[in-house]
Amino acid sequence: MAVELILGGARSGKTSFAQHRADALGQEVVYVATARAGDPEMNERIRLHQQSRPAHWRLVEEPVHLARVIAAHAAPGRVLLVDCLTLWLTHLLTDPDDPQAMEREKKALLHLLPQIPGEILLVNNETGLGIIPMGSLTRRFVDENGWLNQSLARFCRRVTMIVAGLPLELKKD
Numbered sequence: 001m002a003v004e005l006i007l008g009g010a011r012s013g014k015t016s017f018a019q020h021r022a023d024a025l026g027q028e029v030v031y032v033a034t035a036r037a038g039d040p041e042m043n044e045r046i047r048l049h050q051q052s053r054p055a056h057w058r059l060v061e062e063p064v065h066l067a068r069v070i071a072a073h074a075a076p077g078r079v080l081l082v083d084c085l086t087l088w089l090t091h092l093l094t095d096p097d098d099p100q101a102m103e104r105e106k107k108a109l110l111h112l113l114p115q116i117p118g119e120i121l122l123v124n125n126e127t128g129l130g131i132i133p134m135g136s137l138t139r140r141f142v143d144e145n146g147w148l149n150q151s152l153a154r155f156c157r158r159v160t161m162i163v164a165g166l167p168l169e170l171k172k173d
Contacts (some may be wrong), residue, residue, distance in 0.1 A: 002119050005152050007126040007170075008162035015083055017162050018121045019053055022081045025119055029057040029079045032070070034088040036063050049083070057081075063091045064101065067108035074116040085124035089145055093137070106148060114155050124149060126161065 004021070008014035022029045031053055037043045062069040066088055074080055082088075092102035113120065128146045133139050153159045159171040 002158075003113050003152070003156045004119070004121050004158040004160070005149070005156045006121060006123050006160050006162065007149060009126060009129070012162045013165035014123050014125075014162040015049065016052070016165070017160070017167055018081055018083065018123045022057075022079045022119075022121055023054070025079050027077050027079050027119065029054075029081060030073045031057050031059050032066070032073070032080055032082045033059060033061045034063050034066065034082070034084060034091070035061075036087070036091065063088065064095070064105065066105060067112045070109070070116060070120065071112055074118045074120065076117045079119040079121065081121045081123070083123040085122055085148065086127075086145065089148060090141065093141055093144065102144065106144075110151055113152075122152060122156075124152075 006014050006018045006021070008017075033046075033049070035042065035046050035049070037046055058073075060069055060073060066082065066085075070080060070082070089102070089106075092105055095101045125145065126149065127142045128149075133142055153171065156171065157173040158169070161168045161170050
């Protein structure tokens, strides 16, 4: 098992980097998309993402139960590309019907990842480089996302930060 974390700001090139990395591994790729189409602009973003990846990659769409999907699809000789944890965390934080969803799903993911087979590329935004947000929900998101990135980085074999389309290796085993 090899887990990699690919971080960057919005429009930094992190998804493109992750897609090239997945392709270069020369294995079957399962693309795990966490986005939900909720408005025309998001529909267009999803369409552009769909066009950017190879047609032969398998697609699994899951906005909430990420650990369950990873457990079901991880296998030796297979790459899972999860794009992205930012949207996944947003869905969990804003679920009015399940206030415990974030802690439960985050715990399940962090418990599962070190023990699964295959390669996993996790894409997430680095949101801690800007100013402190004014709203309480946005502040909580930035905090939760930062803590998630720290937890993942501890056991990931590789962590790469993408800035202006350029990869900066932060950790490489």
